[in-house]
Amino acid sequence: GDVAVLVPAAGAGVRLGPGRPKALRLLAGEPLLVHAVRRLAAAASVHTIVVAAPIAEVAAVRELLAPIAPVTVVPGGAERQESVAAALAAVPAGPDIVLVHDAARALTPPALVESVAAAVRSGHDAVIPVLPVVDTIKEVDADELVLGTVDRRALRAVQTPQGFRRSVLAAAHAAAGDALTDDAGLVEKQGVPVFCVPGSDHALKITRPFDLALAEHLLATGLR
Numbered sequence: 001g002d003v004a005v006l007v008p009a010a011g012a013g014v015r016l017g018p019g020r021p022k023a024l025r026l027l028a029g030e031p032l033l034v035h036a037v038r039r040l041a042a043a044a045s046v047h048t049i050v051v052a053a054p055i056a057e058v059a060a061v062r063e064l065l066a067p068i069a070p071v072t073v074v075p076g077g078a079e080r081q082e083s084v085a086a087a088l089a090a091v092p093a094g095p096d097i098v099l100v101h102d103a104a105r106a107l108t109p110p111a112l113v114e115s116v117a118a119a120v121r122s123g124h125d126a127v128i129p130v131l132p133v134v135d136t137i138k139e140v141d142a143d144e145l146v147l148g149t150v151d152r153r154a155l156r157a158v159q160t161p162q163g164f165r166r167s168v169l170a171a172a173h174a175a176a177g178d179a180l181t182d183d184a185g186l187v188e189k190q191g192v193p194v195f196c197v198p199g200s201d202h203a204l205k206i207t208r209p210f211d212l213a214l215a216e217h218l219l220a221t222g223l224r
C-alpha cells in the first residue's frame with residue numbers, strides 16, 4: 001500500500017445532540033470510528049491509518065481500535081484543521097498519497113477509498129469525491145430574504161476521503177491561514193487544481209439524528 005489515511009475524529013458532535021464525542025457515538029452497537037476504520041483498513045492500498053482523537057479519549061481510542069487494525073492515535077485539536085495537521089505530522093516516511101477522511105462518514109465503502117487513491121496515483125495532486133446537488137440552492141441574507149438562486153448544475157456536494165499527493169497536502173497545511181471546512185480548500189488556495197470523482201451515497205456524513213437513523217437502517221438492511 002502507498003496510502004496513508006488521516007482520520008480527524010476529535011469533534012464534539014454538537015449537532016447530534018448531547019452525548020459522547022461524535023466519533024464515539026454508537027451505530028448498530030459500535031462507535032462510528034470503528035465502522036470508519038474497519039472500512040479504511042479493508043481498502044488494499046491503505047498502508048497507514050492515523051486517527052486524531054479527542055484529547056481526553058486518546059488512550060480509550062487506542063484500545064478501541066487495536067483489535068480492528070494497526071492504527072496510530074494522536075490528540076486532535078480545537079478545529080478540524082488542527083486535528084488533520086496533528087495526524088499528518090504523525091505519518092511515517094513512505095506513503096506518497098495521503099487521504100483525509102472524516103470519522104463521521106462511517107459507512108464509506110472501501111471502493112471509494114480506492115477510487116480516490118487511484119485518481120491521485122494517476123497524476124491528480126488533489127482529488128475529492130462529489131455528488132450532484134439535488135435541491136435548488138438559494139443564497140439568503142441575514143433576514144432570510146432570498147438574494148438569488150444558484151445554478152445547481154455547476155454545484156457539487158463534497159465528501160471524504162479527499163486525496164492528495166503528500167507534498168501538496170503538507171505544503172497547504174504549512175501555509176494555512178484561515179480555518180476551512182475541508183482540506184481541498186487549503187490546497188485550492190495554493191492554486192493546485194482539484195479533480196472530482198464520483199462520490200457515494202453511503203459516504204454520507206453522520207451529522208444529525210436523522211443521519212444516524214438512516215445509517216442504522218442501511219446496516220440493518222444488509223449494507224456491510
Ligand code: C5P
Nearest residue numbers: 008009010011077078079080083103104
Ligand atoms: O464538525 P464536522 O462535522 O465538520 O466534523 C468533521 C470531522 O472532523 C469529524 O469526524 C470530527 O470528529 C472531526 N473534527 C476533528 N477535530 C475538531 C473538529 C472536528 O477531528 N476539532
